[in-house]
Amino acid sequence: MLTLSWRDERSTMTPVRGLRVARGHARVRDRDQDYTWFFRAEFQAVVRTAYLVLHDRQRAEDIAQDAFTQLLIHWGKVSRFDRPDAWVRRVAIRAAVRHLRRERMRDALERQTETEPVIERARDVDLMGAIATLPPQQRAAIALFYLEDRPTQEVADIIGCSTSTAKVHLFKARKTLAQMLGEEMLDVS
């Protein structure tokens, strides 16, 4: 809102400056409103996807929050993309995959023999336990394909690989899961 104080009336320049400031504030307000709407619509889904990759609820929330913070910083550019939701997932999933690899590397360096992943209590312990044995990118592919119902092209775009590589990730993950869960594998393509 533009208001002129008694000082504004003394100079012809000050109202112009005031108008610019007011427009700047309006832009920031609009940006924050759009961002808030987007955040409320997408945050929970991103946390759940990150959780399937990490199997650690707290870490999933932290990583999702970091991704959404980056989104706000780059909102001017990303909000003009066709799929800002894919952008924020890409940032979150890549951070989650990096985190998992770092953890595994740290374990290897510390010569820890216990490589059993920590699985939080969930209703589908068997399924979660089976997913925990998959490599990070296969976990991400499974989460995006089955939990978020995204086509393989989008899965590839978010993970950062070609569509054929994403299909390979999905195929290998399904094969492992089918063996572990004692299920028959049907072709989903």
Next chain:
Amino acid sequence: MSLDRKLRDGLDRATTPVDPDVERHLHQSLRRGHRGIRLRRAATTVPAAVAIVAAVAFGPRVLDVIGDRGTPAERPTPSVVPTSPLVGNYTTTLPERPGTIAETGMAGRWDLRLEPNGVVLLSAPPGFPGTVSAVSYEAEGSRFRINAFANDLCSTQSIGTYRWAREGSSVNFTPIEDPCAVRMALLTTRPWRLRG
């Protein structure tokens, strides 16, 4: 029930209890994001302001000095970037050996490119899962400092210092100080052969 149905239903059930406090995270993200935006603006405006102030303060003096020395054509052209004698492309092959190399999947061919501006381009064997980007180096005399793997494997011991020596077409690195075993294994296991 098919595997696909089981996966869809199971994943849905498994993630339903994951119910983050969206409003709290929103508040924190807005606060951190606004701070990040301010920092980004400062990062672009402060150097520009410093450059303007420096130009105003020292510009006339610099022009005087240039005037005293004569026209640029009479002077030798200085090199813009100080080049190190180490600049070039190198390669080495780490053998499959128990210990750090085997544990971190480092065995195989590594390529190292040292650029004149201090940037290192590192290429790892396919089995190495660490991050090899954003590496830089500094060479002063026979001392060589590098921050390879500072993003993950050496994150708590970000910089290693080595002494380098050329031997024919190879370069050997000897550690002066590097607490990171992975970086030390990379640089010191085998000599680095100059390519091309």
